[in-house]
Amino acid sequence: MMRAGQRRSSWIGSRMAWAAWTAGVLGMLGATAHADIITIVPVADTTIYEESDELSNGAGPHFFAGRTASGINRRALLRFDFSAFPAGTIVHSATLVLEMDRTNAGPEPIVVHRLLNAWGEAGSIAPGGGGGGGDAQPGDATWLHRVFPDVFWSAAGADFAPTPSASTPVDGVGTYFWSGLGLASDIQYWIDSPAQNHGWILVGNESDQPTAKRFASRQNQEPALRPYLQIDVTFPPGSTGACCIPVLGCVTTTAGLCAQQGGLFQGNGTNCSPDPCPEFTGACCLPNGSCTETTPSACAAANGSYAGDLTSCVTTSCAQPLTPFVDALPIPPIAQPTTGVPGGAAHYDIPMRELFAQLHRDLPPTRVWGYSSSVLGPTIEARRGQTVTVTWQNDLRVFETGQYRTTHPLPVDTCLHGPDVNGEVPFTVVHLHGGHVPANSDGHPDDAFPPGTSSPLYTYPNNQPAATLWYHDHSLGLTRLNVWMGLAGFYLIRDDAEDALNIPRGTNEIPLAIMDRSFNPDGSFFYPPSWHEHVFGDHILVNGKVWPYLHVKRGKYRFRVLNASNSRAYTLRLPGQPTFWQIASDGGLLPAPVPMTNLTLTPGERADIVIDFAPYAPGTELVLTNNAPSPFPAGGGGPLVSQVMKFIVGPDAGHTDPLPASLVPVPRIDESEALLEREFLLRKIPGHHCGQSDVWAINGLMWDDITEFPLLGSTEVWSWINRSGVTHPMHIHLVQFQVLDRQNFTVQGGQVVPVGDRFPPEPNEMGWKDTVQARPFQITRVIARFENYAGRFAYHCHILEHEDHEMMRQFEVCEPVAIVTPPTNTQACEGGTATLVAEVSGSSVQYLWFRDGFPLADGPTGTGSTILGATAYVLQISGAGPADAGFYYCLATNGCSNATSSAATLTVSGPCCDPDFNQDGNVDQDDIACLAQAVAGDPSCSDMDPDFNQDGNVDQDDIDALAQVVAGAPCP
Ligand code: C2O
Ligand code: CU
Ligand code: CU
Numbered sequence: 018m019m020r021a022g023q024r025r026s027s028w029i030g031s032r033m034a035w036a037a038w039t040a041g042v043l044g045m046l047g048a049t050a051h052a053d054i055i056t057i058v059p060v061a062d063t064t065i066y067e068e069s070d071e072l073s074n075g076a077g078p079h080f081f082a083g084r085t086a087s088g089i090n091r092r093a094l095l096r097f098d099f100s101a102f103p104a105g106t107i108v109h110s111a112t113l114v115l116e117m118d119r120t121n122a123g124p125e126p127i128v129v130h131r132l133l134n135a136w137g138e139a140g141s142i143a144p145g146g147g148g149g150g151g152d153a154q155p156g157d158a159t160w161l162h163r164v165f166p167d168v169f170w171s172a173a174g175a176d177f178a179p180t181p182s183a184s185t186p187v188d189g190v191g192t193y194f195w196s197g198l199g200l201a202s203d204i205q206y207w208i209d210s211p212a213q214n215h216g217w218i219l220v221g222n223e224s225d226q227p228t229a230k231r232f233a234s235r236q237n238q239e240p241a242l243r244p245y246l247q248i249d250v251t252f253p254p255g256s257t258g259a260c261c262i263p264v265l266g267c268v269t270t271t272a273g274l275c276a277q278q279g280g281l282f283q284g285n286g287t288n289c290s291p292d293p294c295p296e297f298t299g300a301c302c303l304p305n306g307s308c309t310e311t312t313p314s315a316c317a318a319a320n321g322s323y324a325g326d327l328t329s330c331v332t333t334s335c336a337q338p339l340t341p342f343v344d345a346l347p348i349p350p351i352a353q354p355t356t357g358v359p360g361g362a363a364h365y366d367i368p369m370r371e372l373f374a375q376l377h378r379d380l381p382p383t384r385v386w387g388y389s390s391s392v393l394g395p396t397i398e399a400r401r402g403q404t405v406t407v408t409w410q411n412d413l414r415v416f417e418t419g420q421y422r423t424t425h426p427l428p429v430d431t432c433l434h435g436p437d438v439n440g441e442v443p444f445t446v447v448h449l450h451g452g453h454v455p456a457n458s459d460g461h462p463d464d465a466f467p468p469g470t471s472s473p474l475y476t477y478p479n480n481q482p483a484a485t486l487w488y489h490d491h492s493l494g495l496t497r498l499n500v501w502m503g504l505a506g507f508y509l510i511r512d513d514a515e516d517a518l519n520i521p522r523g524t525n526e527i528p529l530a531i532m533d534r535s536f537n538p539d540g541s542f543f544y545p546p547s548w549h550e551h552v553f554g555d556h557i558l559v560n561g562k563v564w565p566y567l568h569v570k571r572g573k574y575r576f577r578v579l580n581a582s583n584s585r586a587y588t589l590r591l592p593g594q595p596t597f598w599q600i601a602s603d604g605g606l607l608p609a610p611v612p613m614t615n616l617t618l619t620p621g622e623r624a625d626i627v628i629d630f631a632p633y634a635p636g637t638e639l640v641l642t643n644n645a646p647s648p649f650p651a652g653g654g655g656p657l658v659s660q661v662m663k664f665i666v667g668p669d670a671g672h673t674d675p676l677p678a679s680l681v682p683v684p685r686i687d688e689s690e691a692l693l694e695r696e697f698l699l700r701k702i703p704g705h706h707c708g709q710s711d712v713w714a715i716n717g718l719m720w721d722d723i724t725e726f727p728l729l730g731s732t733e734v735w736s737w738i739n740r741s742g743v744t745h746p747m748h749i750h751l752v753q754f755q756v757l758d759r760q761n762f763t764v765q766g767g768q769v770v771p772v773g774d775r776f777p778p779e780p781n782e783m784g785w786k787d788t789v790q791a792r793p794f795q796i797t798r799v800i801a802r803f804e805n806y807a808g809r810f811a812y813h814c815h816i817l818e819h820e821d822h823e824m825m826r827q828f829e830v831c832e833p834v835a836i837v838t839p840p841t842n843t844q845a846c847e848g849g850t851a852t853l854v855a856e857v858s859g860s861s862v863q864y865l866w867f868r869d870g871f872p873l874a875d876g877p878t879g880t881g882s883t884i885l886g887a888t889a890y891v892l893q894i895s896g897a898g899p900a901d902a903g904f905y906y907c908l909a910t911n912g913c914s915n916a917t918s919s920a921a922t923l924t925v926s927g928p929c930c931d932p933d934f935n936q937d938g939n940v941d942q943d944d945i946a947c948l949a950q951a952v953a954g955d956p957s958c959s960d961m962d963p964d965f966n967q968d969g970n971v972d973q974d975d976i977d978a979l980a981q982v983v984a985g986a987p988c989p
Contacts, residue, residue, distance in 0.1 A: 023527050038724070052511060053257075054248070055244050055248045055270070057437060058097075059235045059244050061075075062096070063141075064079075064091050066159070067090040072152070073136040073141040073151065073154070073165065074143040074234075077156075078236050078237045079232060080095070080219075082219040082221040083223070086121065086226055086227040092174060093218065094219075095137075095244065096136075096214070098275045099211065100211060102250065102271065103253055104208070106250050106251070108248060108250050109249040110201050112196040112200070113194060113217075114767070116191075116192055116193075116243075116244075116703060118231040119230075119231040120187075124148060124186045124188040125225075126184050127184070127185060127230060129199075129757035130218050130220060131178040137157055139154040153165040160173055182743060191717070194767035195593045196766045201248075203561070218252065238436060247980060258285040261281040261283065263279065263327045264326045268280075273283065273970070281294070295311055299313070300330045300332075301321040302324065302335035303318035309321070339564070340379065344377060345562075345566060346559060346566065349396050350391055352396060352506075356608065359397075360400055360511070361400050365408070366448075367389050367407055367408070369389045369445055370386065370387060370389070371385070371418065376561060377562065383540045384426055386413060386504050387504045393503070393507075394504070395487065397508040398509055398511070400480065401510055403479055405476075406474050406475060411445045411467060412469075413443050423748070425495070427544040430548040433494035433548060434823070435462070437494070439467070439939050443499065445492050445768070446464050446490065447472065447475070447504075448490075449475075449487075450488065450489060450748070452477055454751075454806070455478075456810060458475040459751070459811075460491045461491075461810070462491050462496070462720075465492040468794070479510055480606070480805075482605035483511045484623075484785070485623045488506050491811070497552070501542060501552075501583060505532075507528045507530065514681045515681070519676075520575055523571045525570075525672045528579070530560055530561075532554070533556065533585045535555050541759070551647065551655065553647045553654070556658065557661050564662060565663075566664070567664055569671070570630065570636070571631045571666060571668070572630060572673045575627050579623045580621065581620075584647070584655075584936070585649075586619040586645045586650075587618050588616070588641070589615060589641050590614060590646040594641055595612060595629075596613065597616075597628045599616065599627075601784065602622075605784060606683075607680055607683065608682060608683050610680065613626075619649060622790075625774060630664065630666050631670070638664070640662075640664075642659040642661060643657075643659055645659065648742075648744075648816075650794070686800045686802065688740055692731040693733055693734070694733065694798075697735060697738065699713075699741060701739050713819040713823060713824040715813075715826050716826075719823055719826070721827075723827050726769060726831040726912035727828060727862070734800050735800075735801065736798045740769065743816075744815065749812040752787065752802065753785035754785070756786055756798075757799060758778065758797075758798055758973070759774045759776055759796065760772075760774070760796045761796055764794075775798075793810060803830045807830045807861075808860060810829075811827055812826060813825030828861070831913035832857055832861055832910045832911075833911075833913055834857055835916060837856040840854055840855050840906070846925070847897060850897065851893070852894075853892040854890060855892075857907075857909045862909050862911050864910075867902040868901075868903045890905070894923075902923055903922070903923060905922075905923055930982065931961065934961055935947040951963040951971075963975060
C-alpha cells in the first residue's frame with residue numbers, strides 16, 4: 018500500500034500497475050522533472066480478415082497482422098481514448114507496447130498507420146487460436162465494413178493514412194515497441210481534435226508469406242500481456258490534482274485519468290503532500306486467527322496483519338492461532354562423521370529421512386523430511402583446509418509403510434522442468450550453498466537421484482575463509498517442495514583468523530535458521546497445488562519450531578542468521594531498535610563489525626550478528642520482529658508475519674568483552690581485474706512450457722541454454738538488471754563475490770536507461786557474498802574470480818519458486834583446450850585396424866576428426882571400412898582400405914576455445930593376411946615353418962607380424978590359420 022512520500026508519480030494502468038493490481042507487484046517508472054508519463058490501455062481492438070467480409074475478432078484475446086501461409090492478409094485495428102487528456106496537453110513522445118505470442122514467420126515489419134474513419138468492435142470471438150476469425154456481429158469491423166453489416170469502408174481493408182506513423186520489426190515471441198514522432202503527433206492531433214480519433218491500423222508485410230504475427234489483445238486473459246500505450250506529456254497548468262487510488266494510494270493526475278482508474282479525484286490544484294487520501298480497507302487477520310475488514314492503521318493497532326487494500330475476508334485465510342513463544346529454540350545437533358572428527362577432516366554418511374516432528378506445542382505432529390532425522394539437518398562442523406566428504410543418501414520412505422517414496426507429500430507440478438521427466442518421484446540432490454567445491458560435488462540440479470539411491474562421494478575441500486554456509490536440496494523443479502519439507506542444514510567453516518578474535522563463541526554462538534510455513538488443520542504442511550510465483554507461510558519457524566523462545570545471559574551472543582525461506586524476505590529488529598552488529602556476511606567475516614538497527618535478509622542470505630543483552634534487566638523479554646512486506650519490497654502478495662522469536666534475559670552475566678574494532682581483511686577485487694562484464698536481465702517472459710502462465714527468466718533464456726563460459730582463473734563482473742518490482746536474491750554457485758555497486762534505471766521505449774550515478778554497496782555488503790539483493794529497477798554489479806574448478810555450475814534467483822520456474826541457468830567454467838599429444842603416423846594393412854589418438858587437456862572437450870580436410874562420421878564408409886570415434890579422442894578404422902589412407906587431424910572444442918592437432922599420415926599397404934610369410938614369392942610349407950619359428954620366438958626368417966589371425970595373441974592358432982590358407986582357405 019502506498020502512502021504519501023512513497024508515491025510512484027502518475028504512472029497509471031501500465032503493465033506494472035496491472036501486475037500490482039493482480040499480484041501485488043509494484044514497479045516504478047519515474048516521471049521526468051517536467052513531464053508526466055501516462056500509461057493507458059486500448060478501448061477497442063479487433064482483426065479484419067481479407068478472405069471474408071463476415072469475419073472479425075472483436076472480443077477475442079488476440080489480434081493479427083500480416084499474411085498467412087495461404088497468402089491471405091489480416092490487419093489489426095486498435096484505438097485508445099484520449100478524452101481524459103485536457104485541451105492544452107503537450108505530447109512529447111509515445112510508445113506502443115504489444116506482446117507477440119505466436120508466429121511462424123521470422124523478422125517482419127509491422128507498420129502502424131492512422132485510421133481515417135470510425136469503426137466498431139462488437140462481440141465476435143475467433144475460436145481456437147483465433148487465426149481463422151469468428152462470425153462478425155452487428156457493430157464489428159470487417160474487411161469491407163467499418164461497422165458490420167451496414168456501414169462500409171471507402172476502400173477494402175480499411176481507410177488509413179498512407180504515411181506510416183511507426184514501424185517495428187517483429188521476430189519471435191516477446192514484447193515489441195513502436196515509438197517515434199509519428200505516434201506522438203497522431204496523439205497530439207487526437208487530443209486537439211477528439212472527433213478525429215479513430216485509432217491505428219497494424220499492417221504486416223503483405224508482399225510475402227507467411228508473415229503473420231499474433232498479439233495479445235485488450236481481452237487477453239493475462240492482464241500483463243495486454244497492449245498499452247506509454248505517453249510522455251505535459252499537462253496544462255492547473256489541470257491536475259491528487260487522485261486516491263486503491264493499492265497505489267495518492268497519485269497526481271487529471272480528473273479524467275483518475276476516474277478511469279477508479280480513483281477519487283481531490284480537485285484540480287490539489288497535491289499528494291500531505292496525503293489527502295482516506296485509508297482504504299482490506300482484510301485484517303487478527304492474532305486470534307479471525308478476520309475483519311478494516312483500515313491498515315486500525316489493523317496495525319489491533320496487532321493484525323493487513324492483507325492489502327480491497328482484499329476481503331472471504332478470500333483471505335488467516336493464520337491459525339498458535340500461541341507464540343511456548344517452545345524452546347532447538348539447537349540443531351552436530352553431525353557425527355563415519356570416520357574422522359567433527360570440525361576436522363572427516364567422512365559423513367547422511368541419509369534424508371521422513372519423520373513426524375512436533376513443530377509447536379499445540380500442533381499435531383507434522384510430516385517432515387530431515388537430514389539424519391533432524392528437522393533442521395545436523396550442523397556440519399568443518400575446518401578451513403581440512404577436507405570433508407559426504408555420501409548423501411536418498412532414504413525417503415513413506416513413514417507409515419517403510420516403502421521408498423514414489424510420490425511427494427506436497428503437490429508436484431509435473432509440468433515443470435524436472436518433474437516433466439521424473440513425475441512425482443522425490444528426486445533429491447544436496448548443494449553446499451556458499452561452498453567452493455568441484456562441479457561434481459556441487460549438487461548440480463541435473464544430478465538428482467531417486468529414493469533408494471545415493472550420491473557419489475561428494476568432496477568439500479573447505480579451502481575458503483571461516484563462514485556460515487548451509488546445505489539444502491537442489492533437485493530440478495522440486496527444490497521449493499523439498500526444502501519446504503525440511504531439507505536444509507548448517508555447515509560451518511572455522512579457521513585460525515576467526516579463532517584469534519575475541520568474539521562470542523561456544524554456548525554464546527547460536528545458529529538461527531528462519532523459515533516460514535503454513536499448516537493444514539491436521540498439522541501437515543500446506544503448499545499450494547500448482548506452481549505460484551511466490552509462496553509465503555503464515556508462521557515463522559526458527560530452527561524448526563514455530564515462534565520459539567531462547568533464554569540468554571546478560572552478554573553478547575553471535576547469532577548465525579540464515580534466511581532459509583522459499584520466498585519470504587525478513588527485516589529483523591528488536592524492540593526499541595537497539596544497535597546490534599553484523600560481523601559476517603554470506604562468505605565470511607566482515608572487515609569490521611557494522612552497527613545496525615535492522616537487518617534485511619532475502620532467501621539464501623546469511624548474516625552473523627552480535628546482540629548484546631547485558632543492558633537488559635534480568636527477566637526482560639525481547640521479541641525479534643519482522644516488518645518486510647511480501648513480496649519484497651512492494652508487498653501485497655502475502656501476510657506480514659511480524660513475530661519471529663523471543664529472547665528472555667536471565668540473571669547470569671555472559672560474554673561482556675567489547676567486540677574487536679576490526680575483524681579480518683577483505684581485500685577489494687579491483688574492477689580492472691575483470692576480463693569481461695556480463696549482463697543479466699531479470700524479468701518475466703510469456704508462458705514458455707507450462708501453459709499460459711508467465712515464467713521468471715534470466716535474459717529470457719532457459720536452463721539448458723548455456724551462454725556463460727568464464728575462463729578458469731579469470732575474474733568477471735556480473736550485472737543484474739532487475740526489470741521487475743520484486744527484489745531477486747541472485748546466487749552464483751562456486752564463487753564468493755563482492756558487490757561492486759548499484760545504479761537506478763528507468764525503461765524508456767523498452768530500453769533500460771541508467772539514471773544517476775552508481776552508488777556503493779551497503780556497509781554490511783562489504784565482505785564476501787554469494788547471494789545479492791538485486792533490487793527493483795536497479796542494476797546491481799558483482800565481481801567474482803572463477804577459480805580452481807572447471808565445469809558446470811548453477812546460478813539463480815534464490816526465491817525457490819522463481820528458481821523452479823526457470824529463473825535458474827548454468828554457467829560453465831572453462832579451461833581452454835590444448836593439444837597434449839597429437840596423433841602419430843600410422844600404418845595399417847588392408848583389412849586391418851588403424852587407431853589414431855589425440856590427447857588434449859581442457860574441460861568438457863568435444864572432438865571431431867578430419868581426413869584430408871573432410872569431417873568424418875561414425876559408421877561404414879562405403880569403401881568397406883568402418884569408422885568409430887569420429888567425435889571421440891580415439892579414432893578407430895576397421896577393415897582399412899586404400900581409401901582410408903590420408904592426413905588425419907582432430908579438432909577439439911569447448912565453450913571457450915578450440916584447437917586443431919597436427920596431422921598424422923595413415924598409410925594402408927599390403928593385405929593383412931599375406932600367406933607368403935617368409936616373403937620368398939611362393940606360398941608353401943616353408944611359410945608355415947617360418948611362422949612356427951616366429952611363434953616360437955625366432956623372428957629371423959620374416960619381418961611379418963606373427964599374429965597371423967590378428968587375434969592379439971601369437972600362438973598355435975596363427976600357425977593353424979596359416980596352414981588353412983596355404984591349403985587354399987580364404988584369409989581369416
Ligand atoms: Cu542455495 Cu543454488 O542454492
Ligand atoms: Cu549455492
Ligand atoms: Cu526471483
